Amino acid sequence: MPTSRESKDPGGDVAIDVEGLTKAFGDKVVVRDLSLQVRRGQIYGFLGPNGSGKTTTLRMICGLLTPDGGHGTCLGYDILTQRDAIRRRVGYMTQRFSLYEDLSIRENLEFVARLYGVKAPSEAAREAIERLGLQGRGEQLAGALSGGWKQRLALGACILPRPELLLLDEPTAGVDPKARREFWDEIHKLAAHGMTVLVSTHYMDEAERCHEIAYIAYGELLAKGTIPDVIAASHLRTYTVSGPDLNGLAETLVKTPGIDMVAPFGSSLHVAGRDAETLDNAIADYREDPKLHWSLSTPSLEDVFIDLMSRSKDNFQ
Structure with a gap:
């Protein structure tokens, strides 16, 4: 049996194909038996609570960490034996701004270009500045930029060597909504030109902008597929209920057998269960209350994730 998967076609339709990835730090298993497949040109959302193993998984995929178990390929290269080849073809944007804050925008981009052996680094940096909408600000220190512009600069630096795969680890954390929308517009432009993007995020609106998503909780992959598929699975x-004293109602409903999820949404509650008949029986008496208005609604992606989290066990507790 061959020890590597080098025979896989690097130009195939699948960018990421991993099976059974497992990683432990000490006696804590942070990723357990995770399998994932991402097609080329796809924006794939990676979701889950803090400490769930998302960052560890990204690092195993791009060759920065060696898994304790499992195997797979990234861009057709074996994640165990061809990690150098993978790293040369992947752009990885971390949660923390990783460029030099005491260098200018231009100097940072030229440095990255030289680091990756890009031809004509000064010209490449100038083109990146134009693409980022930073004309006239090339000499501004990176440390003086707002959070949104820092993230845009970091993205520009990541794609400057023209990687085939872009890994984004919670790239818009702490960024205002307008900057987040502009950032995602740029991501979709990159994907439209063939770049594959794997992005971890906490934001439901960002998840909904992905072609497919996967949900990981405390090291285990609990759901994956298109958003309609994940919701259907x-x-x-789900019922939406409005009326007086919703806080008191929520405290009562969450203790009622047959109700699997109760969550506030604005001036209403979402009440859900995994067994329709059991749920209907559980809320029957409450639906008779004339002060409460109940309506059957379509489960949202957030409903699904709240339910998944409620069933997950924190492996660090």
């Missing part, structure tokens, strides 16, 4: 039946 949850088998949730």
Whole structure:
């Protein structure tokens, strides 16, 4: 049996194909038996609570960490034996701004260009500045930029060597909504030109902008697929209820057998269960209350994730 998967076609349709990835730090297993497949040109969302193993998984995929178990390929190269080849073809944007804050925008981009052996680094930096909409600000220190512009600069630096795969680890954390929208517009432009993007995020609106998503909780992959597929696979039946004293109602409903999820949404509650008949029986008496208005609604992606989190066990507790 061959020890590597070098025979896989690097130009194939699949950018990431991993099976059974497992990683432990000490006695804590942070990723357990995770399998994932991402097609080229796809924006794939990676979601889950803090400490769930998302960053560890990204690092195993791009060759920065060696898994304790499992195997797979990234861009057709074996993640165990061809990590150098993978790293040369991947752009990885971390949660923390990793460029030099005491260098100018131009100097940072030229440095990255030289580091990756890009031809004509000064010209490449100038083109990147134009693409980022930073004309006239090339000599501004990176440390003086706002959070949104820092993230845009970091993205520009990541794609300057023209990687085939872009890994984004919570790239818009702490960024204002307008900057987040502009950032995602740029991501979709990159994907439209063939770049594959794997992005971890906490934001539901960002998840909904991905072609497919995967949800990981405390090291285990709990759901994956298109958003309609993930919602359908949850088998949730959801009601929206409005009326007085919703806090008191929520405290009562969450203790009621047959109700699997209660969550506030603005001036209403979402009440859901995985068994439709059991849920309907559980809320029957409350639906008779004339002060409460109940309506059957379509489960949202957030409903699904709240339900998944409620069933997950924190492996660090």
